[in-house]
Amino acid sequence: MWDQYNIGLLLVMFSGVIGFVALALETDDLHRLLLLDLVEITALGVIALLGTDLAEALVLPGLTVGIAELLALSQIYITKEGLKERPVRGLNIEVIQKADAPLIISGFLVVYGLVLSGFTGGGVAGLGLVFYFMSRGYKEDINMLEMASGISWAIWIFAFFVFMFLPQYWFIALMGAAVGIVLKVTVKMSLVGTMWGEHRD
């Protein structure tokens, strides 16, 4: 176990060094940002090498912080370079826009995500919604979606308080947390997929 951990750590560190060398050689700002995102994966690799439940619990916040910094930096890059927003109108592919296939695929993904429940289920269901919005364009009210996301987040937090203070009602808390997180992740992922076109004409 210890040996495997050492070898894995060595490999991850080595790939991290390769990433940092690339970062040092690269001079273009945008490319450096993309390379950094690549190097960031090695940090998650080091955490994942723990190989326990704890690792899973630590990878998620690590990933979230990484994505938050990446979003902030991309925003600064856009402002810094004075880039204007370009309107995005979904996937411009006739087969996807006209056929029923996207509806069926995204319907399947959403149902499967609901069955999975929890964080993974939210991810799968959200992916289905993103695919649907991308293929058809959208006319949804973003504010409503954000409100749904907020309410489901509140359910999730409430469930955690039940775990802490009223452990005898663990089952209802478990169900509440599962439903809350599946809604939350679904809505957030569909927002990530659609909000880029917020300011389009």
Next chain:
Amino acid sequence: MTSIGGIPFYILEFGDELVYFTPYTITLFLLALTFTVLVIISRPEQQVDIAFGGDAYRTKEISVSEMRFRRFMAIACGLATMGAMVTGDIFNFTLFTAMVGITNVGIVAAVKSPHVQDAAYQYGLVSLSATIPLFGGAAVYAATTGSLSMIELMKGVVPAVPLVAKAMLMLGVIGEGMAPFYAAKAEMFRAPGAPYVIMCSLSSLLIFLRVVEIVMLG
């Protein structure tokens, strides 16, 4: 049980949240709290430009939206710093430190000047790359000692922390706390809206002070 920061007055173990106050951490916490309150109640400084060779002068204008954003970022930075001061969990400390890094980017980047934006971007790259040794260090802490709790480290019952984990944690905090250097590079301390920039310096100073304690624990 004694520690480098003195005997803990109070230990709160709530779920997997672990918070403790020693004479050292409570001093740092109160400092962060005081400055956050100052940021909440203070108004941005309006500097005076004097036309050279004449007696004309005018104050610099600060837009309300910019002021609001920077104040929000400064308050968030204060909250993250307070969290980093009192937490008793290594991984929570690294998360709070990373959040201090993000909010410092926000404080610096809110000024709409190309020079400042460029400095903020370069600092953002540094702080993003610093999350790698930061989280990596915390993960090696957990792998070698089997615990992320600073209380356990204090008791001395867990195996010794390898030097490389301490070095990685230190390197990560140095990267996240780089903000004052970039703010100085962009002459942010001379830009209008002074009180918020001070939060950059204060938060990085406090996380440096805290990480010294953490490194000496194990």
